[in-house]
Amino acid sequence: QVQLVESGGGLVQAGGSLRLSCAASGSTFSRSAMGWFRQAPGKEREFVAAISWSSISTYFADSVKGRFTISRDNAKNTVYLQMNSLKAEDTAVYYCAADSHSAHSMAIGGPVEYWGKGTLVTVSS
Numbered sequence: 001q002v003q004l005v006e007s008g009g010g011l012v013q014a015g016g017s018l019r020l021s022c023a024a025s026g027s028t029f030s031r032s033a034m035g036w037f038r039q040a041p042g043k044e045r046e047f048v049a050a051i052s053w054s055s056i057s058t059y060f061a062d063s064v065k066g067r068f069t070i071s072r073d074n075a076k077n078t079v080y081l082q083m084n085s086l087k088a089e090d091t092a093v094y095y096c097a098a099d100s101h102s103a104h105s106m107a108i109g110g111p112v113e114y115w116g117k118g119t120l121v122t123v124s125s
């Protein structure tokens with residue numbers, strides 16, 4: 001069992017940066033692929049980024065490539081999403097995700113076992 005708690009959301013101006021954190025509890029964190037998804041008002045939840053348990057592999061949605069980075073610290077059971085050059089269209093609730101399958105599976109729409117409750121990111125233009 002893995003429990004996920006996101007933090008770091010807030011209001012930022014376009015062009016600014018935010019770093020989201022996701023603290024995980026549970027002994028399987030270090031062996032889980034981790035990811036971030038987001039859901040904008042009136043839209044379906046979409047994939048943002050994923051990272052393998054070893055941090056060797058990372059995946060990003062085309063809309064955030066070059067602007068967002070994902071990293072993890074297995075010693076702290078935490079995964080991060082660094083968001084730079086934020087745009088108004090990045091406004092959404094951001095959800096942390098964990099799964100025992102691969103990060104690639106998460107990136108291509110595979111099942112996700114665990115979800116956080118989300119943190120709101122609002123980008124003002």
